[in-house]
Amino acid sequence: MTEPKFDELIHPSTRLSIVALLAPADWIDFAFVRDHLKLSDSALSKQFATLEEAGYLKVERPVSDRRRRVRVRLTAAGRKAFDGHVAALREVLGAVDD
Amino acid sequence: MTEHIGANDARQALRAVEDERRRVIDEVDLPRWYWWGLAIAWILLGVATDVGNVWITSAATLLFGALHAAVASRLFSGRHKSSQLSVRASTVGRRLPLILFASILLLAAASIVVGFAVDADGAEHASTIAACFAATAILCGGPTLMASIRRRIA
Numbered sequence: 713m714t715e716p717k718f719d720e721l722i723h724p725s726t727r728l729s730i731v732a733l734l735a736p737a738d739w740i741d742f743a744f745v746r747d748h749l750k751l752s753d754s755a756l757s758k759q760f761a762t763l764e765e766a767g768y769l770k771v772e773r774p775v776s777d778r779r780r781r782v783r784v785r786l787t788a789a790g791r792k793a794f795d796g797h798v799a800a801l802r803e804v805l806g807a808v809d810d
Numbered sequence: 811m812t813e814h815i816g817a818n819d820a821r822q823a824l825r826a827v828e829d830e831r832r833r834v835i836d837e838v839d840l841p842r843w844y845w846w847g848l849a850i851a852w853i854l855l856g857v858a859t860d861v862g863n864v865w866i867t868s869a870a871t872l873l874f875g876a877l878h879a880a881v882a883s884r885l886f887s888g889r890h891k892s893s894q895l896s897v898r899a900s901t902v903g904r905r906l907p908l909i910l911f912a913s914i915l916l917l918a919a920a921s922i923v924v925g926f927a928v929d930a931d932g933a934e935h936a937s938t939i940a941a942c943f944a945a946t947a948i949l950c951g952g953p954t955l956m957a958s959i960r961r962r963i964a
Contacts, residue, residue: 718815728823732830738889738896740834748833798827804820 716803717796721766726751727759731768731794734786739772742782760784768793831901835964838902838956839891840910844881845952849945851877852921856941878914886910888956906959913955917944 722731729749734740746756763769768790772783786794851874858870884890886907889897925940933939 723823725823725826729826729830732827733834735827736831736834736898736901738898740896741894744892744894798824801815801820801824801827804815805817805824 714792714795714799716799717793718800719793719797721762721768722793722797726755727763728797730756730759730763731786731790734769734784735791735794737785739783739785742771742784745784763790766790832964834895834897834901835960837891837895838888838897838906838960838963840885840888840952840956841891842953844885845948847881848878848952849948852944852948853938853941856925856937856939856944857935859937859941860935882907882910888959902963909955909959913951917947920944920947 722728726749730745733745733748742756742760745751746753749756751759760769760771764771766789767787770785770787772785774781774783855870855874859867861867887899888902888906888910889899921940921944924943925936928939929936
């Protein structure tokens with residue numbers, strides 16, 4: 713059972729979309745996130761930097777690939793924060809329904 | 811903090827979370843080349859059977875089984891359709907490979923039944939005809955099966 717915990721860092725819509733997109737995945741390519749959320753490289757990098765600084769996200773550059781690629785994945789802390797945030801949002805709706 | 815969030819805000823946020831989850835689930839699939847490869851290999855196996863040489867038929871069946879086992883072990887998780895992302899195992903669930911293997915076995919059984927029926931009808935090249943039936947089922951049914959699995963996951 714995840715403890716509800718509202719997370720102000722995750723809640724802004726762009727960051728919530730990024731984290732929600734990463735949550736059901738092991739990792740996602742930078743380009744996929746950028747194209748899906750229709751953000752510029754710099755805007756997305758800024759959001760990634762904020763999340764990475766908080767320890768929620770890890771940016772990887774696989775060296776095995778010939779092409780230069782950037783992959784991002786949620787860390788265990790990021791996943792826990794996201795689950796807590798979603799639980800907090802559900803709690804708000806639950807409180808309204810009650 | 812939660813007392814400062816309105817229900818509409820929470821509802822909207824949860825909807826956004828669900829939309830992103832569905833976007834990732836849309837990537838649960840097998841590559842298109844898998845279905846084409848399987849269909850073509852099935853037809854080749856049918857043709858090899860119709861040639862009537864037991865060695866050719868046995869070798870073709872073994873080759874087909876070995877190649878398919880190698881490919882399926884990498885693809886049947888359904889998590890790596892594209893090279894742009896890897897879907898989490900917990901998102902897909904553990905039943906997908908079982909469903910896919912069961913479908914292939916069912917199709918093999920149906921293909922054999924069709925082969926015998928066509929042969930009993932006196933047609934030549936019964937195995938090739940049955941294989942064409944299976945190939946059509948693979949190309950039409952494979953993507954449809956995956957779409958239905960995605961709907962269940964979502």
